[in-house]
Each structure stands twice: as structure tokens, then as C-alpha cells.
Amino acid sequence: MIDLKAARANRAEWRAALARKGAADAFDALLAADERWRALVPRVDDLRSRTKLKGKPTPEQLEQLQTLKEQLRAAEEELAAAEAARDEALASVPNPPHPSAPDGDSEDDAVELHRVGEPPALAEVREATEIGRFELERAARVSGSRFGYMVGDTALLALAVYRFAIDHVARAGFTPVLPPVLVREEAMVGTGFFPTEKSNIYELEADGLFLTGTSEVALAAMHMGEILDEAELPLRYCGFSTCFRREAGAAGKDTRGMFRVHQFNKVEMFVFIDPRESWAEHERMVALEEELLDKLGLPYRVVNVAAGDLGAPAAKKIDIEAWFPSQQRYREVTSCSNTTDFQARRLGIRMRGAGGLEPPHTLNGTVVTDRAVLALLENFQGEVPDVLRPYGAPQRVES
Incomplete structure (x- = not known):
């Protein structure tokens, strides 16, 4: 708040x-x-x-x-x-945007900061589901629309991407965490996803629990109601979890393939930090995301998200969009937000320093999701980057 x-x-x-x-x-x-x-x-x-x-x-x-x-x-x-x-x-009042967030209220109003790499010149462009093995029709029979199976080489590639991403940020000081994906309402309210995002969240009404759309919720709420010592900070966590989103309001958007689905996997950074250090930390986290995409060899662009397109908790968000040949455009694969003291206040988290008690700042940043797997398949048309081989990825993905 x-x-x-x-x-x-x-x-x-x-x-x-x-x-x-x-x-x-x-x-x-x-x-x-x-x-x-x-x-x-x-x-x-x-x-x-x-x-x-x-x-x-x-x-x-x-x-x-x-x-x-x-x-x-x-x-x-x-x-x-x-x-x-x-x-x-x-x-119901969101976190005010940082002055550096551009004006506007849609993804089209984001300001491009820079681009890295060149989109590949492909003789034949195939969509990810035409390259890897994704069982979409069978998933629809089992779970309905916007679900899918990853099978065989495709599953091995995905698992390698997640493990590679975890190692990447763990070397930068982030502690790996496997968090719960079911949380109580106070965690959803505390992180600012309720009330504004409630329509996108799956609820288990009989149990009073909610399926999270990001491990950010559980990682933030891990210290709910606690007083942290200034000397402990920053606390840097890296969560891996399956995430769930109802995609309410997404009718007609990305209905083909696996780009916008109800269930996906994500590696997420989360940080509790002294307010005086949070903006430097935000830049550091974005740099880590860029480094990972550089290692994977994906062409991408970095954008500063418009104020009106920020979620309720974020004061500023930087998105990184990878090139998708089948769509002939850049699409979001990672994001990084500074939520300043907004979530800490709502969750009752404080830090004790020389000046007394005050709320710390919190930041979150996506390292990879399943979309990174899709981007790899499309840009390399089944070939797999060498950096993923030590993590069990195949030399080439065959459907």
C-alpha cells in the first residue's frame, strides 16, 4: 500500500x-x-x-x-x-509510477531502450509447435483450451532451460527456492494482486486458497509480518514453480500454440533490499536477464513499460522481448519490476536499521518462462544452444 x-x-x-x-x-x-x-x-x-x-x-x-x-x-x-x-x-490505490516510466496505458506505449542481436534469416519459418512436440489436442481433451503437453526432446529442452536459468542467478547470489503454489488470500492482497488481478486467479474456495500466477507471491509472503535486520539485507531469492493464470480478458489473443496458456513454468528472482539501494538492484537484475538471453543467443529488445500498463504494485517495469520469427515481432519473455515499499507495507514487513523501523523495498524479475523455450525453437528451428547441453538438453529437438 x-x-x-x-x-x-x-x-x-x-x-x-x-x-x-x-x-x-x-x-x-x-x-x-x-x-x-x-x-x-x-x-x-x-x-x-x-x-x-x-x-x-x-x-x-x-x-x-x-x-x-x-x-x-x-x-x-x-x-x-x-x-x-x-x-x-x-x-485499491496502486503504487505510483516512477518518473522515468513513460506515459501511456498500453504495450504500444512502451519505450524501446535498445536492441541486441539480429533476427535470423530463415529459409522456412516454422512455429514452435511445428518444431517441438506439443500435445495440444490431447491436452484440450484432458484440461480444456490453453493447456498443452511438452513431450520428449521438448520436455528435456525446457528442463535444461530452467536449470540453466537457476544456475545463472544462483551464481549472482540468489538462493534457490521451491515455493508453494497455493497461498491464502492475505498473500494475494499483500503482494497487490488482489483486488485488481482477482479475475485472473484460480480459487479453491473450499480450502480458502489460491493458485499463484507467479512465485513472486509466495516469495514475498515468506517474510510476511516479520522484522528484518538491516544487516541481513539484501535477501535474494530465486523461485521455480508452476504458475496458473485464468487469462481473463484474453479472448482472441494468442489462441494458437503455447504462447498464452493457463499453466506454465517460471524461474523468478525476488529481492528484499534497503530502499536506498533498490534502483541499483533493479538495473542489476535487468542486466542478469540480458546476460542470460545473450548466452542463449536470442535476439531481443529492452523496453520501459508505460505507466498505465504497469500492474498495481510496480513503480517501474523493464520488459525484455525476444524475437519470434513466426509472429515477425518481439514478444515479452522476461520482465523486472521495482515495487518500492508497496508490497512490504501491505505484508507488514519492516527492516530495523539505525534510523528505526521502515519497510524495505521489494523487486521481482522473471528469468525465464516456457516462452523462452518457444523462442529457442523458433529462432534456431530445432537446433539447441551449446550452453544447454550440460543440463541435459538434446543436440537437436525432434518432434
């Missing part, structure tokens, strides 16, 4: 920033709810003080005390309702 005290002190600045995310009205609603709550606090405090009598009360004082207690009960109920309304409004 945002720092409400700071937002009160600089209303115009915060409103202007949040307007870039389309959240000016939500911010106005928060301030109105906050003012209603704050106006009630002195009245409740006054009534509480008046109910405290010294010495033995007279009959008249007892009668007056009874009236005061009834007024206090009503005022406390009104205050509790106002507080709940303020907290609900606060949960």
Missing part, C-alpha cells in the same frame, strides 16, 4: 503521479475516506475521556455516564466503519 502520511502531505504530487496509472479517482476516494475517519477520531477520544470519572460518582453522574457510554458505543461503531472504508480504499 502507499504511504498514506506522505500522500496527505503532498496531495497534488501524489494525485498527478497516480493519474498516470488511471488512479486519480481512487486516490480522491481514499483521501475522502481518510478525512471522514480522521474527523471521527477526536470525538471518540473526547467521549472516552469523559467516561473516566475520579472518585465515587453521584447518581446524577451515573446517569450522565450511562448516556455517554451509549454515545461512545455509537461513535466507536461509526469510527470502525469509517476505518474499514478507509482501509478498503487504501487497498
